[in-house]
Amino acid sequence: MNEEISADNPYSRLVALKKLGVVQNFDTIRQFSVAVVGLGGIGSVAAEMLVRCGIGKLVLFDYDTVELANMNRLFYKPEQRGKTKVQAAKETLEAINPDVVVHGYHFDITLVRSYDHFVQVLKTGSLDDSSAVHLVLSCVDNYNARSTINMVCNELRLTWFESGVSEDALSGHIQFMIPGVFACYSCVPPLLVASGVDESTLKREGVCAASLPTTMGIIAGLLVQNSLKYLLGFGQVSNYIGYNAWTDYFSTMTVKPNDSCPDSNCLHWQKVYQMEQLKKQSSEECD
Ligand code: ATP
Ligand code: ZN
Numbered sequence: 001m002n003e004e005i006s007a008d009n010p011y012s013r014l015v016a017l018k019k020l021g022v023v024q025n026f027d028t029i030r031q032f033s034v035a036v037v038g039l040g041g042i043g044s045v046a047a048e049m050l051v052r053c054g055i056g057k058l059v060l061f062d063y064d065t066v067e068l069a070n071m072n073r074l075f076y077k078p079e080q081r082g083k084t085k086v087q088a089a090k091e092t093l094e095a096i097n098p099d100v101v102v103h104g105y106h107f108d109i110t111l112v113r114s115y116d117h118f119v120q121v122l123k124t125g126s127l128d129d130s131s132a133v134h135l136v137l138s139c140v141d142n143y144n145a146r147s148t149i150n151m152v153c154n155e156l157r158l159t160w161f162e163s164g165v166s167e168d169a170l171s172g173h174i175q176f177m178i179p180g181v182f183a184c185y186s187c188v189p190p191l192l193v194a195s196g197v198d199e200s201t202l203k204r205e206g207v208c209a210a211s212l213p214t215t216m217g218i219i220a221g222l223l224v225q226n227s228l229k230y231l232l233g234f235g236q237v238s239n240y241i242g243y244n245a246w247t248d249y250f251s252t253m254t255v256k257p258n259d260s261c262p263d264s265n266c267l268h269w270q271k272v273y274q275m276e277q278l279k280k281q282s283s284e285e286c287d
Helices: 010-019 026-031 043-052 068-072 085-096 112-123 143-156 213-232 264-286
Strands: 033-037 057-061 101-105 135-138 160-165 171-177 240-244 249-253
Touching (some): 101 112, 135 213, 160 213, 171 213
Parallel strands (some): 057 101, 135 160
């Protein structure tokens, strides 16, 4: 990182947040590593925001290539067509901020043969490769991939955000997940997942999902805003935010974990968290 903080250095504008008393420790952002899973309309924009905020490291996952059909979204350019999204994103992100470390992985995270690799990369994703990434952002567009991310984060006790935009592009959400503390993806699954229906059989013939760069940009903004609050410890991290574009209505709520969750790791972390809370309470009473 260029240490010279001058008026023309973009970093000085971020450090101003400290001077204004908003964030006491903005500089610590350089120590954090964030995984972004899915580099489509939400993930690519979220990655760019994090890079422009001076994040230390990004670990990117996607199995797709850039197509002209993606140009109604932000981030990719027509000349990147044919490149893997991971490669195209890495090039753009490193050009915006050469200080950021970007690692990219081009594979399907839901394949059984990819599982151990996915776990290993997240487990060693910190800046010095010695510990796990600090946060995982789920920006995929299908239940299967979300369930895989949920399973890995419950296994490794990783904090993550789930995000999504509806098929008609007019609503979206983000959800904050800390294993054992808040509901995981299996605690309160969407009806479809709970009923075991194969998602691919539900695609309507001749109808492709709509897409708006506006809705995706708004959801990416909420996702990164809450990621910054979590990593840097300012403000209040929302557990769930829903956005409805028809009426510009934002809803928030807290979703507690389910003590009958089918994920055994989730149940384990729920018990660990309860024990931690009891210990905290009794030490507070002693003080
Ligand atoms: P569309 O399907 O509408 O043309 P898209 O594939 O870019 O666009 P988005 O919702 O914008 O969809 O982004 C989701 C991203 O998540 C895509 O880039 C997709 O490749 C990625 N993704 C989805 N499932 C997986 C998976 N199992 N492994 C890796 N990446 C995935
Ligand atoms: Zn659960």
